[in-house]
Amino acid sequence: MVIVYLSDAYEMKPFDCGDDDLNGFLLNDAKQYAAKKLAYTYILEDDNHIVAYYSLLNDKVSKRDASNAMWRKVKKLFPHQKHFNSYPAIKIGRFAVSKAYKGQGIGSKLMNQTKRSLMANESYSAFRFLTVDAYLSAVPFYEANGFQRLIANEENEHTRLMYFDMTCL
Numbered sequence: 001m002v003i004v005y006l007s008d009a010y011e012m013k014p015f016d017c018g019d020d021d022l023n024g025f026l027l028n029d030a031k032q033y034a035a036k037k038l039a040y041t042y043i044l045e046d047d048n049h050i051v052a053y054y055s056l057l058n059d060k061v062s063k064r065d066a067s068n069a070m071w072r073k074v075k076k077l078f079p080h081q082k083h084f085n086s087y088p089a090i091k092i093g094r095f096a097v098s099k100a101y102k103g104q105g106i107g108s109k110l111m112n113q114t115k116r117s118l119m120a121n122e123s124y125s126a127f128r129f130l131t132v133d134a135y136l137s138a139v140p141f142y143e144a145n146g147f148q149r150l151i152a153n154e155e156n157e158h159t160r161l162m163y164f165d166m167t168c169l
């Protein structure tokens with residue numbers, strides 16, 4: 001399997017992760033997002049299938065978004081003179097594994113590979129965290145991959161804001 005950048009020339013193949021929004025983004029929107037510089041998408045594929053994909057964009061972890069207790073935890077990662085109201089991050093805008101490949105460890109492998117390749121290219125621009133608005137059903141997956149919640153009792157119906165500290169890699 002290889003990871004390829006979703007360029008305009010990429011010949012799209014069928015993809016079904018079981019979620020219409022995530023399927024629709026890849027099949028209908030992802031190229032436009034890249035063209036407009038809103039998010040870049042990467043595809044894990046074998047010879048004939050899209051196995052998984054993810055999209056990345058710039059973000060920040062901000063005091064405004066966090067609950068007090070969680071923000072204290074974030075601040076503790078930095079010395080006092082580096083206590084800012086936000087810290088640079090990269091957001092995982094979308095992340096999905098095809099139904100046919102779920103539950104085989106591919107999501108975690110792809111997440112590790114993503115973290116490592118971001119680390120390998122980090123000399124261009126600093127970022128400390130990865131963030132994600134995790135679907136409720138995917139929270140255990142992100143927890144298994146080292147992500148933590150930013151809001152203690154978040155009430156959003158569909159997602160939980162989570163972050164991963166890149167120094168934990």
Ligand SMILES: CC(C)(COP(=O)(O)OP(=O)(O)OC[C@H]1O[C@@H](n2cnc3c(N)ncnc32)[C@H](O)[C@@H]1OP(=O)(O)O)[C@@H](O)C(=O)NCCC(=O)NCCS
Binds near residue numbers: 019094106133138141
């Ligand atoms: C969530 C998703 C990306 C996980 O990918 P995956 O390849 O199936 O996950 P893995 O096999 O690597 O699982 C890694 C760990 O997460 C856990 N996990 C994964 N999905 C889970 C779920 N829905 N509920 C509970 N635990 C889950 C696994 O048990 C495993 O834990 P372990 O290592 O302790 O056994 C995939 O199921 C998916 O694409 N779902 C639909 C789209 C989606 O929800 N995307 C996330 C958007 S925020």
